[in-house]
Each structure stands twice: as C-alpha cells, then as structure tokens.
Amino acid sequence: MLNFEFSTPTKIIFGKGTHGEVGKEIKVRGYHKVLIHYGGTFLEENGVLDTVHKSLSDAGIAYIDFDGVVPNPRLKRAQEGVELCKKEGVDFILAIGGGSAIDSAKTIAYGLANDFDLEDLFLGKVTTTKIAPIGCISTIAATGSETSNSTVIDIETEDQGILKRSYNHDCARPLFAIMNPELTYTLPIYQTCSGAADIMMHTMERYFTNVEDVQLIDRISEGLLVTVRDEALKVIQDPTNYEVRANLMWAGSLSHNGLTGTGRIGDFATHKIGHELSAMFDATHGASLTAVWSSWAHYVYKTNIPRFAQFAVKVFAVEPNFHNLEETALKGIEAWDQWCHQIGMPTSLKELGINPTDEQVIEMAQKAADTGNGVIGGFMKLEKEDIIKIYQAAKG
Known part of the structure; x- marks a missing residue:
C-alpha cells in the first residue's frame, strides 16, 4: 500500500425530506445571500425549488435563482454566473442537480474567489487553493461530485472546438451535500442507468491498479461494485424503491470521494477517452464510458491478467479457471458487457449512435493525450496511437 492523504470534509445530510433543511445548513455557517444554480424545469415542476426557497426564506437568507445548466456544462454559463454573483453580492453557491449542476457551481465558485481567467485554470495555466463556499442538493446518483475534489467543464474554443477539461483540488469539496433518494424517483431509467455506470467506472478506474497488497480497499471496492451491479437491475423494475435508490445514491458518493483510491495508483484513461x-458529440457521460471500456480492457488486460481475473470472480462471480487466468479475465470483460446491455448501456460507439471519421478519431485521441501531457493512464500508459486503436476497436 502506498502513502496517501485522504480528506472528507463534506457533511452529508442523507434521507427523506432532507432538502428542506438547506436553509438551516447555510444559516449556521453565517452566509447571507445564495446563488441557486440548476438546470431544466423539473425542479419547478416537482416542487423542489419551492421547498428550497421556503427553507432559505425561513432562515432569513436571501437568494437568487440562476438556471441554464446543461449536460456537459459550459464554461460560458459559469462565467455569467460569476458576474451575477459579484453584481448581487452573493456569498454562497448552492447547486441543485447532478454532476453537471455541481461542477458548474464549483466553476462559478472558483471564479468568485479568484481574479484569473477561469479558462486558464482548466487549461492548466494557473492553479489555486481558493474557492467560494458551496453546498449541494443531489438529484441523481452518478458522478459523486457532491463529495469529490473534481470539477469538469466544457470550454468552447474557436480553433479547437469544445475542450472538456478538469481541475482537481480538495478546496472544491462542498461544505455539505444534501442527499434525498426520493428526488431521484422521476429520473428517466436511461439517465439512472447511465449514472450507475458512472459509479461503476469511478470505482473500477481506481480498482485496476498494479500496486500490490491493497486488499482492504479491494474488498470495499468490490462491495460497491456488486451493490451497484445488483441495484441497477432492480431500479429498472421498481423505480420508486427507496432502498434501491438510497443504495445507488450513497454508492455514488463513496465511489468518488477518494476512499477507493487510497494506497494505490488508479487509472482514469477511460474517463479521458x-x-x-x-465533448465532440455531446454524448451522455456514463454511456460514453461504457461504450469504450471493454475496448480499453481488451487493449490493456495483459498488463496484469490476475487483476482482471480477480475483477471477474469477485464482481461478476465468474467461475475461476486457475489453469488459465486469461480465460477468466476475458470472461470478466464479457460479463461487464452483458451487464451493460441488461441496463441499456452501450458497449461500442455503434451502440452509442456515433460513427466518428478517422479524422475525428485522431482529433479525439490527440485531445485525450494532451490532458496528460501526451500520456494517460496508470494501469498501462497510453499514448496517442494507443488511444486511436482503442477508439477504432470501440467502433464495433
């Protein structure tokens, strides 16, 4: 096990009706005016926004609504949010929604606390340890952004198209995360399952490591993976099952708060791919990951066949062949594909509805490689040509 630092400063308020407590949580911290950041119209339609407004008003806290969050959130909208915060004297950012709303809120918070151009932060030209205070109310089990140190945003450029970039620092962990599984009941099944796939991937990309003697975190990770594997199948049949929704929601946070990456070197190549x-096709995040994971797995599994065999046996209950671990490893990849299809997720670009040209593949591979200064991945180092081969294999 490697040396590590692990910080979980986010207070979790979990359970039925908890979104009505938001005013109390902000008041006790001494803030006075809140920017409520969200997207779509469902918060108005299901009464969540009214509940939040009342909770803030009852606590004597002023607020201003700021909508416009879209899947794969845009830097431009966040920059508009920064200007609104400065104009209105906002001292607290509240995100309501999933990873897109929370990441956009984190971006606004970075802009409010710093003087540099936000684009420079995500392009790696500047760094910071400062961010304005943020909290969130989760409405989807997926990215885990409510407890993570990660912020991902889309930057629209004139010469390179859309660049999806991230900035990671512990200052971006929200002060609190309110998590009411009831708010996920009306989420479309496709979005629910895409979220479940993202939870799996956050855990798997830490699980696939070449560091030895990490059994404790392996067992925690395998427990998360098996739980999400099973609950995703259940939620399709019973979307309003509170316990199922609760397990998925809590798994989303635990998968991406850093716990399952302690003591090891993980691999986030699939996320970058x-x-x-x-960025290029506006694909749903979780589905974009399942569309390429097995192609990545087939490309890299020989780096550490026992690790893939362990995944097969512990997560998908594949009968181990101790005389041929490679066979076991490959059956694990196959079992992953079968599970994805059971929950309606794609395992190829064709199934995702995308057929990139060779030029588009080269462009995506170059951009992915650029995020790691030419090399991505920890399980196996991948350069541009490796990434091109994975994209080509994923075409199906």
Whole structure:
C-alpha cells in the first residue's frame, strides 16, 4: 500500500425530506445571500425549488435563482454566473442537480474567489487553493461530485472546438451535500442507468491498479461494485424503491470521494477517452464510458491478467479457471458487457449512435493525450496511437 492523504470534509445530510433543511445548513455557517444554480424545469415542476426557497426564506437568507445548466456544462454559463454573483453580492453557491449542476457551481465558485481567467485554470495555466463556499442538493446518483475534489467543464474554443477539461483540488469539496433518494424517483431509467455506470467506472478506474497488497480497499471496492451491479437491475423494475435508490445514491458518493483510491495508483484513461466523445458529440457521460471500456480492457488486460481475473470472480462471480487466468479475465470483460446491455448501456460507439471519421478519431485521441501531457493512464500508459486503436476497436 502506498502513502496517501485522504480528506472528507463534506457533511452529508442523507434521507427523506432532507432538502428542506438547506436553509438551516447555510444559516449556521453565517452566509447571507445564495446563488441557486440548476438546470431544466423539473425542479419547478416537482416542487423542489419551492421547498428550497421556503427553507432559505425561513432562515432569513436571501437568494437568487440562476438556471441554464446543461449536460456537459459550459464554461460560458459559469462565467455569467460569476458576474451575477459579484453584481448581487452573493456569498454562497448552492447547486441543485447532478454532476453537471455541481461542477458548474464549483466553476462559478472558483471564479468568485479568484481574479484569473477561469479558462486558464482548466487549461492548466494557473492553479489555486481558493474557492467560494458551496453546498449541494443531489438529484441523481452518478458522478459523486457532491463529495469529490473534481470539477469538469466544457470550454468552447474557436480553433479547437469544445475542450472538456478538469481541475482537481480538495478546496472544491462542498461544505455539505444534501442527499434525498426520493428526488431521484422521476429520473428517466436511461439517465439512472447511465449514472450507475458512472459509479461503476469511478470505482473500477481506481480498482485496476498494479500496486500490490491493497486488499482492504479491494474488498470495499468490490462491495460497491456488486451493490451497484445488483441495484441497477432492480431500479429498472421498481423505480420508486427507496432502498434501491438510497443504495445507488450513497454508492455514488463513496465511489468518488477518494476512499477507493487510497494506497494505490488508479487509472482514469477511460474517463479521458469518454470525455472526448462527450465533448465532440455531446454524448451522455456514463454511456460514453461504457461504450469504450471493454475496448480499453481488451487493449490493456495483459498488463496484469490476475487483476482482471480477480475483477471477474469477485464482481461478476465468474467461475475461476486457475489453469488459465486469461480465460477468466476475458470472461470478466464479457460479463461487464452483458451487464451493460441488461441496463441499456452501450458497449461500442455503434451502440452509442456515433460513427466518428478517422479524422475525428485522431482529433479525439490527440485531445485525450494532451490532458496528460501526451500520456494517460496508470494501469498501462497510453499514448496517442494507443488511444486511436482503442477508439477504432470501440467502433464495433
């Protein structure tokens, strides 16, 4: 096990009706005016926004609504949010929604606390440890952004199209995360399952490591993976099952708060490869990951066959062949594909509805490689040509 630092400063308020407590949580911290950041119209339609407004008003806290969040959130909208915060004297950012709303809120918070151009932060030209205070109310089990240190945003450029970039620092962990599984009941099944796939991937990209003697975190990770594997199948049949929704929601946070990456070197190559699909084709995040994971797995599994065999046996209950671990490893990849299809997720670009040209593949591979200064991945180092081969294999 490697040396590590692990910080979980976010207070979790979990359970039925908890979104009505938001005013109390902000008041006790001494803030006075809140920017409520969200997207779509469902918060008005299901009464959540009214509940939040009342909670803030009852606590004597002023607020201003700021909508416009879209899947794969845009830097431009966040920059508009920064200007609104400065104009209105906002001292607290509240995100309501999933990863897109929370990441956009984090971006606004970075802009409010710093003087540099936000684009420079995400392009790696500047760094910071400062961010304005943020909290969130989660409405989807997926990215885990409510407890993570990660912020992902889309930058629209004139010469390179859309760049999906991230900035990671512990200052971006929200002060609190309110998590009411009831708010996920009306989420479309496709979005629910895409979220479940993202939870799986956040855990798997830490699980696939070449570091030895990490059994404790392996067992925690396998427990998360098996739970999400099973609950995703259940939620399709019973979307308003509170316990199922609760397990998925809590798994989303635990998968991406850093716990399952302690003591090891993980691998987020699939996320970087999938991000470029979302940037170029506006693909749903979780689906973009499942569309390429098995192609990545087939490309890299020989780096550590026992690790893939362990995944097969512990997560998908594949009968181990101790005389041929490679066979076991490959059956694990196959089992992953079968599970994805059971929950309606794609395992190829064709199934995702995307058929990139060779030029587009080269462009995406270059952009993915650029995020790691030419090399991505920890399980196996991948350069541009490796990424091109994975995209080509994923075409199906």
